[in-house]
Amino acid sequence: MxxxxxxxxxxxxxxxxxxxxxxxxxxxxxxxxxAVRLSGGTFRSGTLELxxxxxxxxxxxxxLEGSPDIADYRDCGFHHREMGETLSFLYALxxxxxxxxxxxxxxxxxxxxxxxxxPPRFRNGAVLADPSPELVxxxxxxxxxxxxxxxxxDSCRHVRIHDVKAVDSPCWTFTxxxxxxxxxxxxxxxxxxxxxxxxxxxxxxxxxIRVRDCDFSCGDDCFAATCITHPDGECRDILVERCRMRSxxxxxxxxxxxxxxxxxxxxxxxxxxxxxxxxxKSGGAISDILFERLRAETRVFxxxxxxxxxxxxxxxxxxxxxIDGVTFRDCSFVCESPGLVMGEGGNVRxxxxxxxxxxxxxxxxxxxxxxxxxxxxxVALAQAPWRDGEMLYASGAEVKAV
Numbered sequence: 001m002x003x004x005x006x007x008x009x010x011x012x013x014x015x016x017x018x019x020x021x022x023x024x025x026x027x028x029x030x031x032x033x034x035a036v037r038l039s040g041g042t043f044r045s046g047t048l049e050l051x052x053x054x055x056x057x058x059x060x061x062x063x064l065e066g067s068p069d070i071a072d073y074r075d076c077g078f079h080h081r082e083m084g085e086t087l088s089f090l091y092a093l094x095x096x097x098x099x100x101x102x103x104x105x106x107x108x109x110x111x112x113x114x115x116x117x118x119p120p121r122f123r124n125g126a127v128l129a130d131p132s133p134e135l136v137x138x139x140x141x142x143x144x145x146x147x148x149x150x151x152x153x154d155s156c157r158h159v160r161i162h163d164v165k166a167v168d169s170p171c172w173t174f175t176x177x178x179x180x181x182x183x184x185x186x187x188x189x190x191x192x193x194x195x196x197x198x199x200x201x202x203x204x205x206x207x208x209i210r211v212r213d214c215d216f217s218c219g220d221d222c223f224a225a226t227c228i229t230h231p232d233g234e235c236r237d238i239l240v241e242r243c244r245m246r247s248x249x250x251x252x253x254x255x256x257x258x259x260x261x262x263x264x265x266x267x268x269x270x271x272x273x274x275x276x277x278x279x280x281k282s283g284g285a286i287s288d289i290l291f292e293r294l295r296a297e298t299r300v301f302x303x304x305x306x307x308x309x310x311x312x313x314x315x316x317x318x319x320x321x322x323i324d325g326v327t328f329r330d331c332s333f334v335c336e337s338p339g340l341v342m343g344e345g346g347n348v349r350x351x352x353x354x355x356x357x358x359x360x361x362x363x364x365x366x367x368x369x370x371x372x373x374x375x376x377x378x379v380a381l382a383q384a385p386w387r388d389g390e391m392l393y394a395s396g397a398e399v400k401a402v
Contacts, residue, residue: 153175166188243265251271251274276313345396
């Protein structure tokens, strides 16, 4: 069986008609392992549920487009600890063997849910007279009600996302919560850089993850491994390799409980903060994290994003959790601020920089937008204690540089 055409179920694919019902009928009718194939048009839709064995194939000449109307999205039934109700475009709960592929585009219409008329807000509360369009483009746009988890998987097994392009997400683009055996390969994510929380791929309490050969351009973290949705879980056995990243927040974020995570051959450019490893306020443990052959260029952006141009931050400040074993090996950084390693009461240990190079390079943001250590969400420290030209600032932590 070659695949199921949603037009048989009434889809028009004209880019104007809402095809939600027809697409869902096609997904529901597809036998396990038989693709629902979108081709030759733009399929506009609201919320769609994927099942065990669903294959959603978006051909290179097709677009799956999210409705710009929030009324076309429904709560999938998962209560998200940070976002509340989970309004998704595509979701699967407790499913296995789910695949999204095909070479086509998922266009989320995220910009439709932003308040573009709001005045820009600059870092440190700076008031800039007649700011340039370039500086305004670095600020955060306030959000209206939006789809909060556009592509969301919870308690799923054997999920594969490959050879698709995702554009203009209104929030976390692909989220995997309590999932196992996930592959994300040859995926391009191109989000509006003013949209907050527009993460690329976010793994929460998930295991056996492979992310390869991807391009991420995101207003928020390009890659995140946390336990936000399941605080007692752990992210572990993760490989991220040969990826390119650009972010207004952190290109890479690891937090809560995480172990056995390897990043290698990563390129980070035009980014606010390269790498962020954070201990949790209430406890937990992070261990055995390796960054190998990572290259990053970071600078301060004028908007009020978390971070301040650091190449990396490893922080247990304000946290009861621990960090033990974070290694940067054969990495190079061109950065506006020093790398930070900060702990309290010995909760940060075993941080190593092996054959790493750091070079300072000032950025174009106004001075009024600079000059802080920013360790949100745990703590925010207002003064920068490092000396001019200093490339590594460590406090209350065990750090070895060789």
